Amino acid sequence: MSKKDLGLLxxxxxxxxxxxxxxxxxLLPINLANTSxxxxxxxxLAIGQAFVIITGGIELSVGSLVALFGVLFVDFVATRGMAxxxxxxxxxxxxxxxGLVHGWLITRMKLQPFVVxxxxxxxxxxxARFYTADGTAGFAFGQSFPTLEFLTAGRSWGVPNxxxxxxxxxxxxxVVLHRSVFGRYLYAIGKNEEAAKYSGIRTDRVVMAAYxxxxxxxxxxxxxFAMYTRSISPASHGNFYELYAIAAAxxxxxxxxGGEGSLIGAVLGTVLLQELQNLxxxxxxxxxxxxxxxGGVILIGVLADQQWSVFKTRRVITxxxxxNTVGAAAE
Amino acid sequence: MxxxxxxxxxxxxxxxxxxxxxxxxxxxxxxxxxxxxxxLQNVRKTYPGVTALDGFSMEVGAGEVIGLVGENGAGKxxxxxxxxxxxxxxxxxIAIDDVSHExxxxxxxxxxxxxxxHQELNLFDNLDVAANIFLGREPLKAGFLKLVDRDRLRNQxxxxxxxxxxxxxxxxxxxxxxLAQQQMVEIAKALSIDARLVILDEPTSSLxxxxxxxxxxxxxxxxxxxxxxxxxxxxxxxIERAADRVVALRDGALAGTLSKAEIxxxxxxxxMIGRALKARTQTPGRTPGKVALAVDGLxxxxxxDRQLRxxxxxxxxxxxxxxxxxxxxxLARVLYGIDRSYGGGVSLDGEPLMLGSAADAVxxxxxxxxxxxxxxxxxxxxxxxxxISLPNLRGHSHRYFVSASMEAATAERQKADLxxxxxxxxxxxxxxSGGNQQKVVLxxxxxxxxKVIILDEPTRGIDIGAKAEIYALMxxxxxxxxxxxMISSDMEEVIGASDRIAVMHEGRISxxxxxxxxxxxxxxxxxxxxxxGERGAPDRSVS
Numbered sequence: 020m021s022k023k024d025l026g027l028l029x030x031x032x033x034x035x036x037x038x039x040x041x042x043x044x045x046l047l048p049i050n051l052a053n054t055s056x057x058x059x060x061x062x063x064l065a066i067g068q069a070f071v072i073i074t075g076g077i078e079l080s081v082g083s084l085v086a087l088f089g090v091l092f093v094d095f096v097a098t099r100g101m102a103x104x105x106x107x108x109x110x111x112x113x114x115x116x117x118g119l120v121h122g123w124l125i126t127r128m129k130l131q132p133f134v135v136x137x138x139x140x141x142x143x144x145x146x147a148r149f150y151t152a153d154g155t156a157g158f159a160f161g162q163s164f165p166t167l168e169f170l171t172a173g174r175s176w177g178v179p180n181x182x183x184x185x186x187x188x189x190x191x192x193x194v195v196l197h198r199s200v201f202g203r204y205l206y207a208i209g210k211n212e213e214a215a216k217y218s219g220i221r222t223d224r225v226v227m228a229a230y231x232x233x234x235x236x237x238x239x240x241x242x243x244f245a246m247y248t249r250s251i252s253p254a255s256h257g258n259f260y261e262l263y264a265i266a267a268a269x270x271x272x273x274x275x276x277g278g279e280g281s282l283i284g285a286v287l288g289t290v291l292l293q294e295l296q297n298l299x300x301x302x303x304x305x306x307x308x309x310x311x312x313x314g315g316v317i318l319i320g321v322l323a324d325q326q327w328s329v330f331k332t333r334r335v336i337t338x339x340x341x342x343n344t345v346g347a348a349a350e
Numbered sequence: 351m352x353x354x355x356x357x358x359x360x361x362x363x364x365x366x367x368x369x370x371x372x373x374x375x376x377x378x379x380x381x382x383x384x385x386x387x388x389x390l391q392n393v394r395k396t397y398p399g400v401t402a403l404d405g406f407s408m409e410v411g412a413g414e415v416i417g418l419v420g421e422n423g424a425g426k427x428x429x430x431x432x433x434x435x436x437x438x439x440x441x442x443x444i445a446i447d448d449v450s451h452e453x454x455x456x457x458x459x460x461x462x463x464x465x466x467x468h469q470e471l472n473l474f475d476n477l478d479v480a481a482n483i484f485l486g487r488e489p490l491k492a493g494f495l496k497l498v499d500r501d502r503l504r505n506q507x508x509x510x511x512x513x514x515x516x517x518x519x520x521x522x523x524x525x526x527x528x529l530a531q532q533q534m535v536e537i538a539k540a541l542s543i544d545a546r547l548v549i550l551d552e553p554t555s556s557l558x559x560x561x562x563x564x565x566x567x568x569x570x571x572x573x574x575x576x577x578x579x580x581x582x583x584x585x586x587x588x589i590e591r592a593a594d595r596v597v598a599l600r601d602g603a604l605a606g607t608l609s610k611a612e613i614x615x616x617x618x619x620x621x622m623i624g625r626a627l628k629a630r631t632q633t634p635g636r637t638p639g640k641v642a643l644a645v646d647g648l649x650x651x652x653x654x655d656r657q658l659r660x661x662x663x664x665x666x667x668x669x670x671x672x673x674x675x676x677x678x679x680x681l682a683r684v685l686y687g688i689d690r691s692y693g694g695g696v697s698l699d700g701e702p703l704m705l706g707s708a709a710d711a712v713x714x715x716x717x718x719x720x721x722x723x724x725x726x727x728x729x730x731x732x733x734x735x736x737x738i739s740l741p742n743l744r745g746h747s748h749r750y751f752v753s754a755s756m757e758a759a760t761a762e763r764q765k766a767d768l769x770x771x772x773x774x775x776x777x778x779x780x781x782x783s784g785g786n787q788q789k790v791v792l793x794x795x796x797x798x799x800x801k802v803i804i805l806d807e808p809t810r811g812i813d814i815g816a817k818a819e820i821y822a823l824m825x826x827x828x829x830x831x832x833x834x835x836m837i838s839s840d841m842e843e844v845i846g847a848s849d850r851i852a853v854m855h856e857g858r859i860s861x862x863x864x865x866x867x868x869x870x871x872x873x874x875x876x877x878x879x880x881x882x883g884e885r886g887a888p889d890r891s892v893s
Contacts, residue, residue: 199750200743207740210731216688217726218794219712219741278731 020283023272023324027287030320034294042301052179054297056172059181060243061263062289065271066192067236068264069285070229073196073209075277076125076132078233080117080139081264085257087147088113088241093156093251096164103167111238117143118234122227140261147253157250171246181243185286188236193282205229209278266317267292272324291316386448387412387546387578388433388464393442395428395602402428403439404602410547413576415569417593419586419618425602426582430549434466435459462547465540469552471532473524480507480520483539510538513575514568530561537568547578554585566592586615598622636849638666640699642802642833643685643716647694650684652677653857654692660852660859662802667824667834669848671841671873676854678837679721682804685835686718687711698802712741715801719791719808721837723784727791730780734772735761737779738794745798764793769819785816792823802833809843821847841870855879 020028039045064081071078092110095101101109117139124135173180196202204225207215216222245251269275270291271284295316299309388410395403403425410416420426431437432444438453445451446462454462473482480503481488489502507520516534518527524535533553540548550569554562562585569592572579583589589596596608598621605621643662650658658681662668672678683689685696687705696703698714705711708718720726728737739746739757746756761775768789772782779790788808795803805824809817824847828834838844844851851863853876861876872882 194751198752200747200752201750203736203740203743203752207729207732207736211725211729213726214729215740216708217686217718217720218729218737219709221707221709223707 021272021281024281024283024287027271027284027291031287031291031294034291034298038294038298038301045297045301048177050297050301052174052177054293055182056179056247057296058290058293059179059183059185060240060247061260061267061293062185062286063188063236063240063243064260064264065267065285065289066189066282067233067240068261069268069271069273069280069282070192070196070205070232070236071132072265072268072273072275073205073277073280074226074229075209075212075275076226076229077136077265077275078121078230078237079133079136079261080121080143081233081237081261082257082259083140083143083147084114084117084234084237085241085244085260086251086253087143087150088238089245089248089251089256090147090150090156090253092242092245093158094150096167097156097158097162103164107167107242110242111235114234114236114238114241115231116234118231118237119227121234122230125230126223126226136261144253147256151253153254155250155252168246171243181247184239184243188239189282189286192232196282201225201228206278209276211278263289263292266313270317270320385412386410387414387446389443389445390432391443391445393429393432393439393444395432395437395439401602403432405442406599406602406604408597408604408607410578410580412546412578413573415573415579415581415592415594417589417596417613417618418580418582418599419584419589419596419622420599420605421622424599424622426599428602429599430466430551430582433459433464433549460543463543463545464547464549465543465545466549466551467533467536467540467553471529471536473532473535475523475525478521478523479511479518479527479535479538480504482524482535483507483510483520483542506542507538510541513541514538514571515564528561530564533565534568537572541577545577547580548572549580549582551582552584553581554583554588562588586618589613589618590615596621636665636667636828638849639664639831642698643703643835644697644700645681645685645694646697648681648684648696649692649694650677650680650857651689651692652680656857657694658854658858660862662833662835664801664833665828665831666849667828667836667847669844669851670835670837670854671839671844671851671877672854673877674839676877677857678854679806681854682718682720682806682835682837685711685802685804686716688718712798715799717741717795717798717800717803719788719795719803719805721806721810723787723791723811728779728787730778730787732779733776734765734770734779734782734790734793735775737790738764738797741794742798760797761793764797768793768796768823783816785812785820788812788816788820792820796823796827800827800832802835803827804835804837806837807839808836809838809840817843841873844873845870853877 035045044050064085068078068081088110091113092106095106095109096103121132121135121139124130125132170180170184175183196205204215204220204222207218207220208222208225212222241257244257248256267288268280268285269288271280271286271288273280273285292313295313296309298304299306299312304312386409389407390409391407392405393403393407394401394405406425406429408416418426418429428437432439433454435454435456435458443450443452444454451458474485477485484503484506489499489506491497491499504520511518511520511534514534514537516531516538518531524532527535537548553565566588569579569581573594581589581592590613593613594610596613596618598605598607598618600622608617608621640663641661642664645658645660645662648658649656652675656677658677660668670678670681680689684691687708687710696705698716703714705714711718724730729740732740735754735757738761739752743752746760747753758775764770765772765775770782770786770789770793772786779787782790808824809820812820821843824834824836828849836844836847838847845868848868849865851868851873852859853861853863853873855877856879860879861882863872863876867882875882
């Protein structure tokens with residue numbers, strides 16, 4: 020764990036302790052379970068987003084995809100009677116294909132990630148609403164899929180399975196990002212795509228793969244969200260979720276310029292965001308202030324981080340100047 | 351700030367690599383007829399470990415054109431920084447109009463009318479000429495809104511342009527102007543603040559020859575209106591034509607001055623390097639092997655209508671000379687798979703070479719050391735280890751997982767082999783000197799098996815010591831049978847390091863020189879598109 024991650028963890032623990040002191044219900048198993056369920060759902064989105072952000076890109080269509088995939092999944096399973104064992108892989112393939120399309124438009128057609136995924140945000144929301152004729156997609160009364168429900172909304176030893184799923188996904192993606200050849204390519208491209216290309220990396224393919232990963236993780240998360248809410252009104256379901264994901268990644272130390280950030284950071288960022296939401300509820304802060312609290316904390320966090328690195332650079336320069344090294348001549 | 355006062359950090363090394371100056375037979379004092387505008391007495395500037403200026407003195411008369419010559423690292427950049435007021439000398443006196451200053455500040459320098467025109471221009475190419483010249487000092491209309499008074503602006507700019515014989519309008523967008531015209535805009539900018547000394551820092555290094563003529567005319571017109579000019583250039587024949595007096599710097603000290611009548615190419619070289627240039631020792635030529643890369647009728651983005659034909663053989667260093675814009679870098683980019691060709695073919699070992707990306711080229715054993723080291727050569731934020739392993743990460747991993755110990759082992763070996771000076775292999779590459787960064791680029795390719803290695807301006811911005819090491823590395827590669835293609839604009843480098851020289855002119859090979867034909871004149875003739883038979887100084891015949 021990097022220093023940044025440890026700092027974030029410390030912040031989470033301190034905030035948790037304060038909230039628990041003021042309102043002991045914070046530590047009730049039911050509250051912790053609910054919160055960790057949400058952490059599981061949003062954490063998957065944040066990890067997907069992180070893979071895109073590390074290449075210097077951004078994925079804005081996440082929220083609309085959650086709505087579209089949710090609507091499709093519920094429709095397949097509840098209305099069309101498709102076996103969920105078929106529907107789940109199908110939705111994941113959709114996620115991969117849309118991610119590939121985004122990546123293709125960005126790398127081969129040279130469009131900006133912001134523009135491509137902003138169009139995605141609008142298109143998928145529109146398609147989702149059209150698909151249900153703006154109605155609500157949901158399971159009929161009495162419909163039940165025990166295995167699917169256990170895997171998505173169930174609990175094992177009191178821990179929500181969505182949270183366990185996040186832990187498994189995070190562990191796999193940690194290895195991919197921090198230990199694999201592919202992960203190294205992602206960081207290299209984020210730092211300097213041209214130099215990476217000149218070093219013989221197929222940068223286009225790597226970037227496309229990042230969007231595919233984001234699409235697939237979004238699809239998984241969308242299924243979890245669908246099974247969690249069990250009814251989806253496509254006009255509002257998943258609104259702003261892309262921003263939660265981006266916020267979590269940024270809190271976790273990812274730079275929107277690319278090339279920086281750790282997977283643990285993205286997960287911890289999600290934890291902190293959900294903790295803040297929980298705090299708003301438990302401390303009796305008007306829930307209308309929810310976004311304001313989140314925005315304020317992110318701003319302070321990023322500001323503190325920035326000032327800290329400025330301080331560190333200054334100190335390095337001062338130390339170098341004091342040593343009065345030959346470095347000055349190479350200026 | 352109306353005029354950019356910062357002198358260029360030209361290659362930025364102040365090291366005096368050689369020992370002290372030798373005998374100076376050409377030291378001739380020169381009576382300055384015009385009133386002295388600027389005088390420097392015994393100026394010293396040291397950096398930790400290096401003496402950049404060692405008791406340097408010079409005088410500049412009003413309306414005098416001074417050619418300032420000296421090798422890289424002779425102290426020219428330091429001198430310019432002192433004149434621009436960016437740095438203060440350790441000791442010595444500076445006098446402007448007989449008023450003496452301990453040091454100049456940026457404000458006093460501008461106030462005294464010292465203006466710089468840098469090799470890299472500081473223009474906004476999204477604005478028009480007039481807006482650039484008066485940026486930040488626009489004449490305003492009366493009234494609350496402070497609108498720019500376009501008519502007055504135009505009226506002020508027009509005479510300035512006329513004075514230097516510019517043939518473009520004040521409304522022309524800077525983006526539409528040629529390089530020489532853009533330099534004229536910079537000079538007009540200098541005139542607009544009543545400059546009395548204009549310092550031109552390598553103004554012709556990226557100009558086509560015809561445009562160079564124009565610039566020399568402008569210098570003459572500046573002189574005619576009583577403005578002094580310091581003209582820094584590595585192109586000695588231009589100095590020969592433009593300068594009233596030559597001041598030569600060597601190892602931070604005045605190596606000598608030449609009056610108008612004494613200025614010759616050979617004398618300048620002698621002052622710059624402290625000895626006459628020896629007839630180049632002909633190193634025994636390598637015996638090249640089979641043809642590695644055969645370029646046949648290739649057309650590139652630079653000149654899609656011209657066809658390129660050239661063979662690069664194993665075990666030789668083929669120097670590729672030519673003027674800026676002749677299409678050398680574009681050729682390298684096509685050979686390395688970065689750009690697509692516009693037709694024609696390339697073959698490697700007789701097999702047609704189809705490259706879709708740099709990754710394909712790397713797979714075939716064709717490597718590129720690119721021109722822009724910081725942008726495309728290395729990842730400045732990554733440690734040396736990760737830069738070296740990047741192109742061959744699969745070779746440094748167990749299955750899909752990168753092995754830090756394998757990376758470190760390779761990096762350690764390369765660091766020792768190439769004598770990369772760094773505290774450790776984990777050092778961030780961006781903190782290294784230019785020469786050592788370039789060695790990291792080489793190290794990453796040498797760690798793999800190069801068949802063909804293309805070096806684009808391999809020693810640009812690198813100090814003399816590291817240059818020699820890079821030449822030695824190139825030589826060792828060729829000796830080991832690698833095909834080396836070296837693109838270079840440095841005439842001495844091309845002549846000194848190559849086994850054969852191919853010269854490019856406007857998208858085609860205008861000639862190939864064998865070792866016994868190597869000399870500057872031959873290279874220049876071919877570079878301007880003539881054949882070896884045609885004699886006469888090439889710079890004068892083209893305009």
